[in-house]
Amino acid sequence: MKPVITLSFFLCLLFKSTNAQINDTGIARIITNIRQLYELNPSEKCFLHTDKRFYQPGENIWFKTYLTTNDLPVPLSNVVYTDFSDAKGNVLSKNMWKAANGSATGNLFIPDSLVTGIYRIRSYTLWMLNEPSSISEQYVFILGKRDQSKSYYLPESSFTVDFFPESGKLIDSFENSIAFRVTDANQMPVLNAKAELIDENKKSVASAFFHTEGIGLIKFTPEPGKKYSLQVSLNLNNKKLFELPTSNKNGMVLNVSNLSASKVFIQANATNQFVSENKEIIVVAQQYGKTVTAQVFNFEEAKNAIVLNKKNLSEGLMQVLAFNNKLQQIAERWIWVQTATANELNLSVDSLSFVKKGKNKFTITVNNNESPDLSVAIIPADLPDYSFINHPNIQTYQLIHSNNRDGFLFQNNIGRTAYELSSAYLDALMLTINPARFSPDAIQTSKQPPLRYFFETGISVRGTVKKEKESMQFDSSRVDIIxxxxxxxxxxxxxxxxxxxxxAVNDLHFRKQATIYLQATNKEKKKRQLAFELLPGYIDTLDDKIASARFNPGYKELTGNNTVNEQFVKNYSVSGLGKELAEIIIKGKTKEERKVDSLNKVLTSDAFRESEYTKSPNQNFGYISFAQLFEQEFFGLRFNSGYDRISGMGGTESSGSASNDIISYYLNEQPISSEELNFINPQEVVLVKVNRNTNLHLGQMGPGPSVLIYTIRKLRSRFNFTTSTLTGYSIPLQFVNPDFSRDEIRNTEDRRTTLLWQHQVKFENGKASLQFYNNDYSKKFKVIIQGIDKKGNLYYLEKIIE
Structure with missing residues (x-):
């Protein structure tokens, strides 16, 4: 446990080391203000892990969200929202998911109608809307049905350089550190560039140290009156000069070195004019609102540096603030405190098979005693994988994207290299973003930021009972809510x-949708039915148009020889959406059959139109459940208790949880879980279609039968009550991992592009086992594992198995 350093302890140090020039009461106020700002405004984050970043129409995007508060897996909220939109902000789907133990799982269906493009998935809680920069954004590339044979690339474009001085500005005659970021017109980092600092006479001053992702760092001492430029070259014929910010004659340089594995060094240097005005300054360092040091620097006595031991610090963000003798903020520096020991995942292969439907077994181990919460995706490694898609992993989101208040930054992976290189890169990277959650004015005055949204631990039912007449009094009344x-x-x-x-009633939990009934009791204890107005939940207020994506690079179609995509079309293309059974054509159809044909033509799209059985239920029969409707209309077919299998399908008896007669359900052509059958009102079902032996989306969902249900919503009032409806939690699909050990399904073609999606990994004795079957074509696998443990340590592993 980290030592707790109290405010009184800091004040003792300050009283001992400072004279009257520094106002100790003011320093105590600043420390208290910082603590209160963080305590009253905890930072919640919601990382979204998807199974991949390349999709086709008809597929599901499988995902898991990880919730943290102040970078620890102790979430404020139990409700997670996702919205799926195109680059222009047109919302394609919006969902609300129930979170448990800090995570939520779900899926997003990609309609057949989507055209080729970059699409955005956002995940967040209601509380996170108070700080929109923390919202998780994942971009995915969808290859439309008409473009299955095409490939795309990002053409070269002009580039620019942004500069970030360590102290906010350059100061003459002292060594300054200045980070820079080189990006092109698409906001993409420019890789493999070289940079050199030159003066106004084209004379070399210093070489710039380039890290990955277009980020670099320069250390130099500006001479008074001189101008400097950074010369960036991509090749001999592509060189550009970018002028640095002008250095200042007066000021202070705040240097923070985070390169040591055990220490953080903080030093301040100032010009003579600055010292004459500020013989002393105060330096405060804090993590998540907890002050880790507060020291007076005295320039005249050369007391201008301190050293912090990292064993007394938490891994994560640390803010270093400098205040002048009037307690005005004059400099700010952010670093990421990194532990020298990484928390690493190890993946071993127990059995490997690239044959058609070959069985594979892998084992996950960790290099500590933790059992982290992990999710795993295994996909064919030969799928198209466009590098211009911004799709950060959990480390990059938690460290960079969720903390950056200064707009978009393309960054997918931080990675862990040698400790020294990793720390130097993080040090430069932290200079290029702005993690400050509170303004200098808020730190001075403790002015709280406006909060428009609260955190949700469940669904809330809120509203107002309408008065029948102005004399009605409600102050001691109550309302019974059903x-x-x-x-x-x-x-x-x-x-x-x-x-x-x-x-208001909070912390309710229901799925799909709920109807709300109200009965009021007045002061005289008399019950009466009163009209009311229900406030909509957030999910019901989300518009179909949101802000355009901050990232939309101008990719182009690749022309010429494209052997890679030819292989993709051969092995994974879904332009035909799998195999479909032709309906038997009967001449001289009855009136009922003509009605079915009419409904089939109006309600179904081309991909879903043909089926083995198509029926319109008899509405005169008072069905009380969809199961009763199905078994009556399709005589001889009967559900089991879990609705995941139907006896009488013509196959063999089920064996195991992943056999060939597991059914895929579609409601109005959207895939649904078997659990959702309980939510279907049988009186609204107008058409049911059954395929006994072939799943419509064989390439994505695996083999097995499918049931398609079409409904038309009927509005009605029950018992003359005043009612209203609220949207509930979405019901996630279960990822089906087909069991190809059975001979009768091994001859079915398998074109799956997600071989395994496992949102929960169970550890036993420090090990977790993964088992899956190959499809018919993959010759190498890509494994992506992400997660977090109870201490907030982040885990990420991406590995190619071949």
């Missing part, structure tokens, strides 16, 4: 009414 779920589950709750008739 929440009727779409699956017929019922929640009874009670809320007091305030003097304006407002009521």
């Amino acid at each position: 929440t009727k779920g779409a699956d017929s589950s019922t929640i009874f709750s009670t809320s007091r009414l305030d003097n304006k008739g407002a009521f």
Whole structure:
């Protein structure tokens, strides 16, 4: 456990080391303000791990979210939102998911109609909307049905350089550190560039140290009156000069060195004019609102440096602030405190098979005693993988994207190299972003930022009872709330009414949708049904148009010989959306059959139109559940208790949880979980289609039968109650890992592009086992593992198995 250093301890040090020039009460106020700002505004983050970043129409995007508060897996919220949109901000789907133990799992279906392009998935909680920069954004590339034979690339473009002085500005006659970022017109980092600092006479001053992702660092001492430029060259014929910010004659340089594995060095140097005005300054360092040091620097006495021991610090962000003798903030520096020991994942191969439907077994181990919360994706390594897609891993999101308040930054992977190189890169990188959550004015005054959103631990039912007449009083009344779920589950709750008739009930949990009924009891204990107005939940207020994506590079089609994509079309293309069974054509159809044909033509798209059985249920039969409807209309076919199999399908008896008769369900051509059958109102079902032996999306979902359900919403009032509806949690699909050990399904073609998606990994004795079957074509696998442990340590592994 880290030692706790109290405010009184800091003040003792300050009283001992400072004279009257520094106001100790003011310093104590600043330390208290910082603590209160962080305590009252905890930072929540929501990383989104998807199974891959390249998709085709008809596939599912499988994902898991990881929630943290102040970078620890102790979330504020139990409700997660996702929205899926194109680059222009047109929302294609919006969902609300129930989180448990700091994570939520789900899937997003990609409609057949989507055209080729870059699409954006955002994940967040309601609380995170108070700081929109923390919202997780993952970009994916979708290859449309008409472009299956095409490939794309990002052409070269002009580039520019942005500069970031360590102290905010350059100061003459002292060594200054200045980071820079080289990006092109698409906001992409320029790689493999060289840079050199030259003066106004074209004379070389210093070589710039280039890190990865177009980020570099220069250390030099500006001479008074001189101008400097950075010469960046991509090749002999492509060189450009970029002028550095002008250096200042007066000021202070704050240097923070984070390169040591055990120490952080903080030093300040100032010009004579600055010292004459500020013989002393105060330096405060804090992590997540907890002050780790507060020291007075005295320039006249050469007391201008301190050393912090990293064993007393937490891994994560640290802010170093400098204040003048008027307690005005004059400099700021952010670093990432990195431990020398990395938390690494190890992946070993127990059995490997690249034959058609070959069985594979891998083992995950960690180099510590933790059992982290992990999710795993295994995909064919020969899928198209465009490098111009911004799709950060968990380390990059938690360290960089979620902390950057200064706009978009392309960064997918930080990676861990040798400690010295990794620390130097992080040091330069932290100079190029702005993690400051609170303004200097807020730190001075403790002015709290405006909070428009609260954190949710469940679904809230909030509204106002309407007065029948102005004389009605509600201050001691109550309202009984009945929440009727779409699956017929019922929640009874009670809320007091305030003097304006407002009521609220929190922490409800229901899926899909719920109907709300209200019954009020007045001061005389008389029950009465009153009209009310229900406030919509956030998911119901999300517009179909949101802000355009901050990232939309101008990629182009690759022309000429494209053997790579030819192989993709041969092995994985879904332009035909799998195999489909032709319907038997019968001449002289009955009236009922003509009705079915009409519904089939109006309700279904081309990809779903043909099926083995198509029926329109008899609406005169008072069905009470979809299972009853199905078994009556399709006589001889019967659900099991879990709805994941149907007896009488003509196959053999089921064996195991991944056999050939596991059913894929579609509601209005959107894939749904078998659990969602409980939420379907049988009176709204107008068409049901059955394929006994072939899944429509064989290439993505695996073999097996499919049931397609089409509904038309009917609006009605029950018992003359005043009612309203709220959207509930979305129901995630279960990823089906087919079991090809059975001979009867081994001859079915398998074109899956996600071989395994496992959102939960179970460790036993420090090891976790992964088992999956190959498809018919993959000759090498890509394994991506991400997660976090109870201490907040982040885990990421990407490995090619061949």
